[in-house]
Amino acid sequence: MKSTKLRTARRIVRGLALLSSATAPLFLSAQAIKPFSSIEVHSDRTVTFAYKDAAATKVELVVGGLPSKLPMKKDETGVWKVTTPSLPPEIYGYHFEANGDFRLDPANPDTTINLVDIANELTVSGDTPQLWETTNVPHGILHHYTYTTDTVLGLPQNQSRYYVYTPPGYDPKAPQPYPVLYLLHGWSDSDSGWTAVGRAELILDNLLAQGKIKPMVVVMPLGYGDMSFIHQFHVWEDPAAVDHNTDLFAKALLTEVLPRVESDYHVSKDRNDRAIAGLSMGGLESLEIGLSHPDKFAWIGGFSSAVHNLDYTQRLASLDPKAANLRLLWVACGTEDSLIEPNRKLIDFLKSKSMPVQQIETPGYHTWMVWRDNLIHFAPLLFQQK
Numbered sequence: 464m465k466s467t468k469l470r471t472a473r474r475i476v477r478g479l480a481l482l483s484s485a486t487a488p489l490f491l492s493a494q495a496i497k498p499f500s501s502i503e504v505h506s507d508r509t510v511t512f513a514y515k516d517a518a519a520t521k522v523e524l525v526v527g528g529l530p531s532k533l534p535m536k537k538d539e540t541g542v543w544k545v546t547t548p549s550l551p552p553e554i555y556g557y558h559f560e561a562n563g564d565f566r567l568d569p570a571n572p573d574t575t576i577n578l579v580d581i582a583n584e585l586t587v588s589g590d591t592p593q594l595w596e597t598t599n600v601p602h603g604i605l606h607h608y609t610y611t612t613d614t615v616l617g618l619p620q621n622q623s624r625y626y627v628y629t630p631p632g633y634d635p636k637a638p639q640p641y642p643v644l645y646l647l648h649g650w651s652d653s654d655s656g657w658t659a660v661g662r663a664e665l666i667l668d669n670l671l672a673q674g675k676i677k678p679m680v681v682v683m684p685l686g687y688g689d690m691s692f693i694h695q696f697h698v699w700e701d702p703a704a705v706d707h708n709t710d711l712f713a714k715a716l717l718t719e720v721l722p723r724v725e726s727d728y729h730v731s732k733d734r735n736d737r738a739i740a741g742l743s744m745g746g747l748e749s750l751e752i753g754l755s756h757p758d759k760f761a762w763i764g765g766f767s768s769a770v771h772n773l774d775y776t777q778r779l780a781s782l783d784p785k786a787a788n789l790r791l792l793w794v795a796c797g798t799e800d801s802l803i804e805p806n807r808k809l810i811d812f813l814k815s816k817s818m819p820v821q822q823i824e825t826p827g828y829h830t831w832m833v834w835r836d837n838l839i840h841f842a843p844l845l846f847q848q849k
Contacts, residue, residue: 514535519543520562525559533547556830594835600631608627617689644681645684663838676842682720689707699769699772740764740793743767743768757789767837797833803824
């Protein structure tokens, strides 16, 4: 018995010795690998980017919000580097272009969520927390729903989705029902766009903690009527395809999502307590749906709305300012956005119809930096009048 135990013990010791000998090179190799840092944010908010590709002959950095690509220089180790100008506090999307080809940053796991393409993300913090950052305030709750749609085309098993944000302290038995904002994403994004990238729930939490907005429920649906609409960029040059997508989405929103929300949540069914707003494609949808259904929405917002091929005379022919009786019509766009002129023309059209419209123009391109800022300034205007 003792002999058997002794032999077993010796085998274990020899096995451990062999294992240690075999894995030692692996441990040494792992210790020898130094982590590669691709981003260094400096105290003056300049950022040094690094990209490792010794074989590349030309590398450029593309940062959302900057007007042009930044050429990078290769050092003796084959690492390409460049330092940006000082950047305002924000969340920046970026990527590299090596020999003209798109490249993600392999050293940064933080990326945007998107149905068409993705980019890396970088946060440049300010001296104080920004409204889109997590702070020590009461937080609302995000609820995610999947339902069977009879309207939206091209979804696996006809399963569509939407998010619902309920504010901190949401009470399903409150004396007064909550007002509700339907917040729509842009082309290439999904129902998670406004939360995963736009940080809408954090913006709402912080604005509410500062007393700048009224407690509201916010609904963020998947914003397509036909999923084939996302498969090719040039579909935007086909007005019939745009109208097809918008019409189907409007039906899904009004006959599927809205009734479900009003059944599941303690929200008002009064038009004066309903708002609709969105960015880019969602801005187009918000303006069309809101202006075509003033019996359902008294507050309408469009952020960098994709209205460049909108046929006003046909799609908005029935506009009547008295019948609409809107509490707010808010149309915003960045001045460097290619959609600025189409938005200005839309505003001219609305004014020709005597529609009261607030025209908002801010510096910026077609980026989330502009749209987060739009939400920060739009939300406090909602439900402040009766």
